[in-house]
Amino acid sequence: MPYLQRLKPKKPLNKPSSWPSFWFKDKAHKHVVVKMQLDTLSLSKTPSPLPPLEHTVSAELEKTSPLKSSKVDLTALLTDELLLRIFSKLPDCQRNPNSLVCKRWLNLQGRLVHSVKLLDWDFLISGRLLSRFPNLTDVDLVAACIDSPRSSGILLTHKFLSVHLDSDFWPEFVPEKNLLPPALIDRGLRVLAQGFPNLRKLVLNAATVSGLSSVAEECPTLQELELHRCTDLSLRGISACKNLQILKLIGTVDGFYSSVVSDIGLTFLANGCKRVVKLELSGCEGSYDGIKAIGQCCHMLEELTLCDHRMDGGWMAALSFCGNLKTLRLQSCKRIDPTPGPVEHLGSLPTLERLQLQRCQLRDQQSMKSLMLVCDAVREMVFQDCWGLDNEMFTFASHCRRVKILSLEGCSLLTTDGLESVILSWKELQRLRVVSCNNIKDSEVTPALSSLFSVLKELKWSPDSQSLLSSGLAGTGVGKRRGKIFK
Incomplete structure (x- = not known):
């Protein structure tokens, strides 16, 4: 015959190792199936609460071929309470996809929602x-x-x-x-x-x-x-x-x-x-x-x-x-x-x-x-x-x-002298935060203000983008007290 073609042998069908890997391919879904299997194993060590009818159904499912059992909704054997416990452990990004599986899962996912913003x-x-x-x-x-x-x-x-x-x-x-x-x-x-x-x-x-x-x-x-x-x-x-x-x-x-x-x-x-x-x-x-x-x-x-x-x-x-x-x-x-x-x-x-x-x-x-x-x-x-x-x-x-904590942010009119005249009178000051106050300069920091910095529990000093005081004080012990490091 003029037209002969060499036929390739058919590859044998790979038998799925288990119905979860045959049913779900997504890793997150596999995690759900594994959780259900673990629950089943844990229940097998104690007297099973399931009625004899469900045991019969499970036995029949084990006798069937993997291809036929994959077409059966095995989650129907699980109660709503058990599925809700499983769904509650999933991340939020998985809740919307899970609600599209079937009407039962849609209703169960709705029971887990406690906050909504209504538009209609x-x-x-x-x-x-x-x-x-x-x-x-x-x-x-x-x-x-x-x-x-x-x-x-x-x-x-x-x-x-x-x-x-x-x-x-x-x-x-x-x-x-x-x-x-x-x-x-x-x-x-x-x-x-x-x-x-x-x-x-x-x-x-x-x-x-x-x-x-x-x-x-x-x-x-x-x-x-x-x-x-x-x-x-x-x-x-x-x-x-x-x-x-x-x-x-x-x-x-x-x-x-x-x-x-x-x-x-x-x-x-x-x-x-x-x-x-x-x-x-x-x-x-x-x-x-x-x-x-x-x-x-x-x-x-x-x-x-x-x-x-x-x-x-x-x-x-x-x-x-x-x-x-x-x-x-x-x-x-x-x-x-x-x-x-x-x-x-x-x-x-x-x-x-x-x-x-x-x-x-x-x-x-x-x-x-x-x-x-x-x-x-x-x-x-x-x-x-x-x-x-x-x-x-x-x-x-x-x-x-009696001020212990002071935070200044975006106060562009305040200067170093104005800040010093107030906080030096506060004997209980423990934490100071100065951010984006452009008229407060590193060069205007007096020795009295520096000594105050050394006894503070917490100090965040970045009045402007050109401030070098924080990097200069690192490792000197300024802003360090009672084991709390300088920030």
Whole structure:
């Protein structure tokens, strides 16, 4: 025959060593199978809890060929509790691929999810959120409360939220018309409260009294609440949150929200949330009366944060009513207190441990002096990117004679002389951090300041990019005390 072709012998089929290597090729999946095999071996040493029927099924599977057994879902022999224990040990990157294996794995993976950020309000109303993730304890509904155009190519990201914008967003990025109707928000909150009674953290936008009341009544374990676009009237709804410990109120955000939280709302808050430990007021109005009510009613308050506040003059004198306050934080405040009042009426915070000023404008000497007098017992002081903090303003910090930790970052107006005049009067100073303060120079460090550096427990000195003091002090013992090395 003219056309003859030499036939190659067929290669014998390689028999798989075990069904796990035949079924899974990914290393992470092999790890799951190995875990299941180990559980099976450990169970074989003790009386098996499986019924005789499942033993029969396992015996039949062992008799079948590897090819046929590979087509059988062997994980069906495992209980949901055992699979949940296996899935909980996997890294987070494996959870989404595992949920695509089958419907059973999808439902089991949903039971392991405890925190979600919802983007579609209909997903909550329809009940699919409950059926998909039945064990949620942390829910963020801010983005879902905004009816933003998903097809828009403009995405604006703020520290509080991210929204898609259309061409008609002036004068606010999130206008009133883009918010969901109050009735629809109330309906969704009722569904959420009834479906997740063990909710611990909730983030809301434009909530009403009715919606917050349903959450407060149905979720007794709610501990953390964040309210965006908050108003005085809506704060009446959280009076039933008896176990609330962390509360964050966001009233006005320039360009995004425009709502009012005044002394009326702060009084509702004080009378309703008496167990609050951490309170943050962002873009909120108020005065002496509102802060006084919080101090008199919230005896467990330990941390107070004021961000871009709109407080009336004289509010600082009410801080003395916060008898257990340990941390006072001011962020992005254009002013502290323009009219703090007479010094003898200010009072003080005897339990205060930390004072943090971040991105604040410190240009008023009277308000700066009053703040330091109120916080005279502070142990840790932090100034970060504060405008106007020069030598004269920093001198008022000498009233705080119990400071042990000082951190300065981005204070470009402060000089070495101004720093030295204050910290040499602090006899208990143990840790010093000076970063990106360009007017503080190595060449201006005096012998008195150098001797102070030698007894500090911790020193981080990099006021500018040309600073050579840190490398020069390495190995000399400066900044080394009680076995803690120089940083």
